[in-house]
Amino acid sequence: MENKIKEVKKEIVSKSNLIKDLKDIEKLRVEYLGRKGAVTLLLRKLGTLSPKERPKIGQLLNQTKREIEELLKTKEVEIEKLDKEKRLQGEGIDITLPGRKLGRGTAHPINLVLREIEEIFLSLGFKMEEGPEVELDYYNFEALNIPKDHPARDDQDSFYITKDILLRPQTSPVQIRTMENQKPPVRIIATGKCYRRDATDSTHSPMFHQIEGLAVDKDITFGDLKGILTIFVHRMFGEDRKVRFRPGYFPFVEPGAEVDVSCLLCGGKGCKSCGYVGWLEIMGAGVVHPKVLEMVGYDPEEYSGFAFGMGAERIAMLKYGINDIRLFFENDLRFLKQF
């Protein structure tokens, strides 16, 4: 029995030198370790041995079995490595193959509108400014001629963090911060997020985007404001749009105006979307109030200015014909992919 085992071992070692591929290895595995394999058959014969011989032969057989398993495993690893090297040599890289296409995202409609508005005003000589979204009450109201007891504060239900700190309900505080740090001439636009405690519906969102503009210099008049905003409307909505300035009240301007554009759908004849008046309101504007200039240390006798502010969502809704502000924030790809 012992000789037989040694013979089996010698046999498989010489056969293993002839192995060419994984199939050969599998064949040897079946031949020796399979259910009817040489080693398995020897193991079955253990029962016929004398109790004295059995442990010694059993141990030898088990060891031989392990050695064969290891031998075959080593051969397998060798062959796999060789196969891989061969494959790599044969393959190379085909640089003429077209690349894999990645799905590209598109810009959000609000960003598109902000970018377009920014470009228009930058081309007119305005500079970009920005300010904090968490703002002091002073910059939001007091410096904008809205004292503590002013009724305008009730209109803007704001998110207060403490008595004196709030999430800005408008981008106007950027005007004050800019003027405090800069001498005239000033010509800036500021865009960014604003927050108001509005319940969400088709035209309101507690978070929205504003675009704010300010120009201060010697001899700036309401005429300059009309000129700049007319250029803006024509570039944004088309040369054939009419612009209308109606008197409007905002505490930080005097005189103040609401700016309308002739309805984009009916061209001014009157339709459902303009409430049958032919006009759509797009922003508030006016000549900077002398008190605001005084607050930042400008002499209102020497300098004057104009300011305007509009909502990016409103502009985007008018421009793209969107009837529900919530679509901007629901992240529905079917909507977003259209831009």
Ligand SMILES: [Zn+2]
């Ligand atoms: Zn209309």
